Amino acid sequence: MGIRWIATTVNSSNPVPKFYGRELRRVRGRFFYLRRSLALKKAYGAIKKIGDRERRMVNDILHKISRRMVDEALETDAMIAMGNLKGIRENDKGKGSTGNSMDFHTGSSASS
Numbered sequence: 585m586g587i588r589w590i591a592t593t594v595n596s597s598n599p600v601p602k603f604y605g606r607e608l609r610r611v612r613g614r615f616f617y618l619r620r621s622l623a624l625k626k627a628y629g630a631i632k633k634i635g636d637r638e639r640r641m642v643n644d645i646l647h648k649i650s651r652r653m654v655d656e657a658l659e660t661d662a663m664i665a666m667g668n669l670k671g672i673r674e675n676d677k678g679k680g681s682t683g684n685s686m687d688f689h690t691g692s693s694a695s696s
Contacts, residue, residue, distance in 0.1 A: 589605045590605040591603075593656060597660060604649045608642065608646070611645060615634060615635075
């Protein structure tokens with residue numbers, strides 16, 4: 585999992601997996617580009633403002649993804665299983681700039 589696909593679901597009645605995370609990648613990529621261009625202009629106050637907006641948008645997207653997954657599970661009478669994320673930060677060597685930027689739980693952000 586991670587930034588590429590934040591969540592994946594598979595249903596026994598429809599064995600084609602659903603991947604969630606495209607919208608999240610789009611938002612994070614757009615804000616990355618915006619932060620980079622503002623940093624070149626030395627507009628650090630604007631960077632802080634867009635950081636707050638990015639955090640709210642990411643939390644909203646994560647909420648919508650989890651809500652869709654729960655609704656799908658309720659609709660199909662399915663079980664939700666979650667994997668063990670212990671040690672995941674140590675196992676993501678060589679991922680570049682996005683390897684360690686995602687939170688693994690909601691409630692706090694990486695920049696706080």
